[in-house]
Amino acid sequence: MYYFIVNPNSRGGRGRNVWKRLEQVLKASHVEYQAFLTEKPGDANRFARELTEGCRESSVIIGVGGDGTVNEILDGLCFCGSITFGYIPAGSGNDLARSLKLPKNPVRCLKKILQPKYYKLMDYGVLSYGDGEIAHRRFMVSAGIGMDAAVCHNILYSKSKGLFRKLCIGKLTYLLIGIKQLILAKPSKGYILLNGVQKIEFGHAYFISVHIHPYEGGGFKFAPEANFEDGQLSVCVMNSGNKRKLIPVLIRALMGRKSLHRGVRFYTCEEIMIHMDRPMAVHVDGESCFCQNDVQLRCIGKKLRMIV
Numbered sequence: 001m002y003y004f005i006v007n008p009n010s011r012g013g014r015g016r017n018v019w020k021r022l023e024q025v026l027k028a029s030h031v032e033y034q035a036f037l038t039e040k041p042g043d044a045n046r047f048a049r050e051l052t053e054g055c056r057e058s059s060v061i062i063g064v065g066g067d068g069t070v071n072e073i074l075d076g077l078c079f080c081g082s083i084t085f086g087y088i089p090a091g092s093g094n095d096l097a098r099s100l101k102l103p104k105n106p107v108r109c110l111k112k113i114l115q116p117k118y119y120k121l122m123d124y125g126v127l128s129y130g131d132g133e134i135a136h137r138r139f140m141v142s143a144g145i146g147m148d149a150a151v152c153h154n155i156l157y158s159k160s161k162g163l164f165r166k167l168c169i170g171k172l173t174y175l176l177i178g179i180k181q182l183i184l185a186k187p188s189k190g191y192i193l194l195n196g197v198q199k200i201e202f203g204h205a206y207f208i209s210v211h212i213h214p215y216e217g218g219g220f221k222f223a224p225e226a227n228f229e230d231g232q233l234s235v236c237v238m239n240s241g242n243k244r245k246l247i248p249v250l251i252r253a254l255m256g257r258k259s260l261h262r263g264v265r266f267y268t269c270e271e272i273m274i275h276m277d278r279p280m281a282v283h284v285d286g287e288s289c290f291c292q293n294d295v296q297l298r299c300i301g302k303k304l305r306m307i308v
């Protein structure tokens, strides 16, 4: 049995069209399946939890939507039984699909899932935050604090988002909001603590992004060396006294090139604690975790079996 969790609203409604095409193929191939269509944020998380709690024998769960939908599914999974995950991208950013080099054609993706040749045991990350009660949120692709998260927050609440997505220029949305946030961005003093031992201080941190996969924000390759099978987080810190110097850094990341600017530093670790002197926006896979001063992130190695 295949369980599909579909966000019909991803990419301004493209998810619904993609799902209609997939359903035709599924019906024609007489595959046994059940579909769960989300109606609001949080539904994908709930469906994933309900499908996997109670240690069922084995389930194949397939997400149809964007990175936000994948994030919700991952966050809802109960890893007690045998779970196999498949993904059919239908979002705006599609950073997971970009990293896994999944076919752009959803029907080809579906056929790969129905006749799987390769599985990968993938890492995922967990972000923890909060003062009293600590909240934990899993992430598949990346998490971050600062300007990159402010862009995600702004996109989530942007009025023009739907229009841009309908026009299939989701990447342009990220770029335009990115430019706005770059103008507004203020750096913070702060520090990171790698694996509980190595402390590194920063005077002008604009953002810190922590990756399982190399891309975020619809194609910015902030962590070119990220490897989703190595049990490690790849960290990119943007720290510069001169905001203008960030522009070539962002352009290079968008072109898929590693930044050579000395304000950009890269680290690898299993866990990281981040402290910022002032509260900054936080995201996981583009979903908001509000504003925080302190967050902790760790990598859970080779945990999610995925058809690729």
Ligand SMILES: Nc1ncnc2c1ncn2[C@@H]1O[C@H](COP(=O)(O)OP(=O)(O)OP(=O)(O)O)[C@@H](O)[C@H]1O
Pocket (backbone or CB within 6 Å): 007, 008, 009, 010, 011, 012, 038, 039, 040, 041, 042, 043, 065, 066, 067, 068, 069, 070, 072, 090, 091, 092, 093, 094, 095, 165, 286, 287
């Ligand atoms: N039926 C729905 N209506 C409105 N929002 C939804 C619905 N289902 C899920 N959501 C929310 O939509 C948001 C974005 O979804 P998703 O990531 O699938 O698409 P996207 O934003 O177009 O793609 P990407 O994240 O790759 O840019 C998520 O925050 C999710 O919680």
